Amino acid sequence: MFVGRKEEMEELERVYRSTGYDLMVVYGRRRVGKTELLERFSEGKRCVFFTGRNDTPGNNISAFLEEIPTKYIAGRETIGQVLESVALMAEDGTDGRLLLIIDEFPYLVNSIPGTVSNLQIAIKKRFEKLNIMIVLCGSSVGAMIDGVLSKKSALYGRRSGEIPLEPLDYLDAREMLVGFTRDEALAIYGMVGGVPAYLQKFNASKGLDTNIADLFLRRSGPFQDEVDFLMREEMRSPEAYIAVINAIARGKTRISDISDATKESTALTSKRIADLVKLGFVRRNTPYRGDSTKRTGYVLNDNYLRFHYAILAGHTVRNTDESRAAAVRRIRGELDSYLGRIFEDVCRTYCLKNLGCTEAGNWWGPDPVRRETAEIDIVGADTEAEDDILLFAECKYTNSDVGLSELNTLKERSMLVECEGRRYALFSAAGFDEKLVRVAEMEGVTLVSMDDLYPDG
Missing domain, CATH: 3.40.1350.10 (Trna Endonuclease; Chain: A, domain 1)
Structure with a gap:
């Protein structure tokens, strides 16, 4: 189910309606709906849509070329030849503007050394003179920010705009939870936030308790290893960052307290927190109109991580129906207190909207x-x-x-x-x-x- 994303779609369409060269950057955490947004956007357009793979350079080049009509292919050996093939296709403008979408761009960059510099050269020598819109997309937020958006990137200054794709707000999330009551929808939003791929996994015919047991507590459940996937997507040493997140989830909000909880120096803790803020997992919290120098704290900015560490991590569950049922009862007992903060977030969104x-x-x-x-x-x-x-x-x-x-x-x-x-x-x-x-x-x-x-x- 595709819901929301009206502003993001309008921005992409606005750029597409122009002529000449444009480069847009779309990035956001895993499963937030980037690919589906771009698939919807590309419908009915003359488009080359390639998804980078965690694979060999040769396999990535071959897969990329499969998306380009044979008559435009300039060579099959290098990423430079692939980009020249795209340029030849764009030059043949009889069918209108060409749209090039490279999804999972960081995979392509990691697979083929020199991808970013080759793209920069192709933009300068070829694409800037053509009627083409390029969209680079990636789930590794850190890689997209550092490799594409930062001043150190070869692509800096070449883009027309960027779209940091955030999770859905509570109302759009509600639209995906057909069959659940609004109280259940609020609880689910508190558990997984507005991540579409997470919301789609909830089944209204099972009831909320069974969903909690099956999705979070069963060893084969889809959320069992999701935290590890999220962290390893972004971090070289995820365990240290997980320790910081765990401390914040347990109410440690000041850098000194987080440092004590993780047994690391305040300097290293500050760096890890800065990384987590950049990735959107943590946000800086200061009193509105208050003294930010003395009362700065940090809170989790991701409901899935918040629920995992504040609630789930405290429960040991054996792989039996009886153990899962008992754990669900305990979780339910903690849920109202936990949802108080989620309710505040929802109310804050209402203030901004209404x-x-x-x-x-x-x-x-x-x-x-x-x-x-x-x-x-x-x-x-x-x-x-x-x-x-x-x-x-x-x-x-x-x-x-x-x-x-x-x-x-x-x-x-x-x-x-x-x-x-x-x-x-x-x-x-x-x-x-x-x-x-x-x-x-x-x-x-x-x-x-x-x-x-x-x-x-």
């Missing part, structure tokens, strides 16, 4: 009156507006209705953040009591329920 925010984060800092650290789940702003009015919001993933006390607490804490004006929102998985509803209507407070978060159920 409440006029161009930025949204969280805030924490000292409360001098109460002499404690105060926290606010969401602080958002419209950075394009002339005034400095901030949105303050609290997110409650509980079974109890949210009442007036939560609004009053939010108002009190919001005074700790300097701004010109304040507006308020409350998010609740359970609902709101009648008194709060009346006050919110009078004061213009936004109340957001699960019906609002999931308008289509």
Whole structure:
């Protein structure tokens, strides 16, 4: 099932509609849907679509040439001859603009030394004079950033644009989970995020518990070795990075604490965290409008990794139905607490989509009156507006209705953040009591329920 990706598709089509030479770079983590996006984009176009292989140079060249009509082939020995064959095909513009897509580009680069420099030469001498759009795509985010996008790359300055393909947001993920309730859809989003290939593995006819047992706990399940695949795709020494991720998942957010947990120096820990941030597995977290120099932390930015290390890693499961069933019961017992953070992420996305925010984060800092650290789940702003009015919001993933006390607490804490004006929102998985509803209507407070978060159920 192909859902979402409207903006990415529109950007690719916009570039394709131009004439002359263009180079686009598409990259993103494994299974995020890059190939399917490019397959959809290439439909009905004059296209050479080649997927690089973890194979010998000769086999890669042969496979590449199979995608090019024989009459254009300039030679069968080198990658330079392959690129010249593409140029000859582009020169024959009787059927319109040529689209060249090289998927899994890092595999081709690793297989054939000099691929990037040969492509740079072909661009300069041939492609820049032709009506051709080239798309380079890869799952190794680090290789794409360092080998194609960085200033050190021979291709630097040759591209028209780039598309870092992110996981789907919670609503697009919901669209893929036909047959599940919205509460189940939120739980699944918390387990695997918006990675399409992961979402497709859930079967509504089995129920959520059986899906957890089969997908995560069975030794033959598809998620058993996925963490290793993810790490080994990007890292030469994945064990050290896994230790950092594990520490963050267990609540160690400051570099010094992560360093202590992994028994490595703060300098080496900082480097590993920087690598993980670049790859999108970890994000830097600072209080919105707060002192970022003293209160910087790091959190996992990938729901699958978060669920694996925060929940799954704590359970030893034997390869029996009884052991898996017992583990599912324990996991279910931990799920509500875990989903509280996921609910906040969903609410933050809602603020960006529906409440006029161009930025949204969280805030924490000292409360001098109460002499404690105060926290606010969401602080958002419209950075394009002339005034400095901030949105303050609290997110409650509980079974109890949210009442007036939560609004009053939010108002009190919001005074700790300097701004010109304040507006308020409350998010609740359970609902709101009648008194709060009346006050919110009078004061213009936004109340957001699960019906609002999931308008289509």
